[in-house]
Amino acid sequence: MARKKSLKNKFGVFDGINYFLLSMLCLLTLYPIIYVLFASISDPVLFQSHKGLLMKPIGFTIEAYRLVFESPAVLTGYKNTLFYVIVGTSINLFLTSLGAYALAQKDLYIAKVLTIMIIFTMQFKGGLIPTYYVVNQLLGHSRLTLLLPQAIITMNLIIMRTSFRSIPESLFESARIDGANDMTLLSKIVLPLSKPVMAVMALYYGVNHWNQWFQASIYLRDRKLYPLQLFLREIVLQNQLDESSMGIDVGTEAHIGVIIKYATIMVAVIPILCVYPYIQKFFVKGVMIGAIKG
């Protein structure tokens, strides 16, 4: 009896309901993605006549994936997105760490003014059209429109500055005595000591570039420069399963068209989903550093 009671204390009705609710939430969260996954490998003819929830793939074919990987749109998109992610994130990290290092200097007279000037831009923005005007005038329709206008995200700059500030002053002093200048201090002391925050920033910026579509849709004219998300929008949302985006004659393979968009979604999501569990703790850390500042 006593044992039973202690067990009950450990796992009561409250816990039962709680675990049930949380499990349901997980199911609801996962299901849309699982649905797309199942649909993408289902037999298109069977899938089309199917009604209701998918509990497993109906039939099996990877034909849609083959077509997706052969389509010039997806390949171009992938290549461009990789370019934007790698080059863009490098620019982001370079400029943000320069700014964060300068603003972290406690005895820099202009740091205070600059901090106010920079924080001001978090609340006041030019707005969509003036920004479009400036970017368009300066960079035209080039790849740079996706790299420079968002070279620094102010929130990230402040997170980085907060982290740089936590490095003990004495390290700098001794390095300065040894003749190190600011550039050496940043590259030889600050950055190596700030690996975790740099990882967080790289991931924040990287995901931003990976998921980016809006700026691309307003600034880019040339389809050769489109990131994956823009092609994805054509295929998934505008249902433009035509020659221009897929490079295949869908007309003759009409049946496969039904599941091509699911395969395309999976192709765009899988890289993020594969990386994400490993980087989750870094992201969480980033939110925390940001919150401490707030």
Add this chain to the structure above:
Amino acid sequence: MEQVVSIKRKKKRRNIFYMLKEDYKKHKLIYFMLIPVLLYYIIFQYGPMLGIVIGFKDYRPGLGIFGSKWVGFEYFQHFLSSRYFWRLVKNTLTINFYLLLFGFPAPIILALLLNEVKHKAFKKTVQTITYMPHFISLVVVSGIIVDLVATDGVINDILAFFGFQRQNLLTISGLFRPIFVTSDIWQHIGWGTIIYLAALSGISPSLYEAAKIDGANRFKQIIHVTLPGIAPTITILLIMRIGKMMLVGWEKIILLYNPVIYETADVISSFVYRKGLLEFDFSYSTAVGLFNSVINFGLLIAANKIGKKISGSGLW
């Protein structure tokens, strides 16, 4: 008198230049490191702020901003008296109100539930799964939404089973807001818990012990110990949220909406996008955008004041 003032002013100005000069001598390299950073802020952040004059001019692409003639508040008046004005304000506020009513408490509730889970692996799994949609792009999320609510989509399959008529749910104006808000919660509920869970971990266990001795059950402990413990965090996030009442991310809206449901789906920012970038009405669109930001700023200040009065904690 005037002379004294001007001398004083001169002295002060000389001081600033003097300080800057000394500062520059001491930190020469930092000044050089700052050049690209400053260029970024001046060009891409402050540049567009100057571009706001487009809203006060009759912008003609051929003449450029400087060549176009001033029209003052004409475009603001035009917007305020247009038939779109009330519709846009109403939609923006209503969608935000729903986000505030359902979307804001959702992560708090989830964090409270997660906090009660003692089984570490289970907690970790739930967190991993619920954070996940946060990283999926809006294009994909919108694609999935469109597909689920389509005439032959899963949700219609289920509705048809219960005898409802099949129809594309995104063409029914009454359903846009629920779809928008539900999908928003789906995407961000887990991510939103992070900050609350951190606040929760800061609550002293002795408070729970004391509550238990006083005979409080799990619910009472949540209400009397846990919630007050995270109240300051909730207040600050609430203030920040209210400060954004007039902003709705246009990205998801322009991916999801269509002319049939503009009546409930069109918000100020999607209108700015459409007028400006699809119809190239630069001046009008800029004026509407500026109107929106001014109201937003006012809301933030008001919310901060109220928050300070109620709980003593504010943003500044």
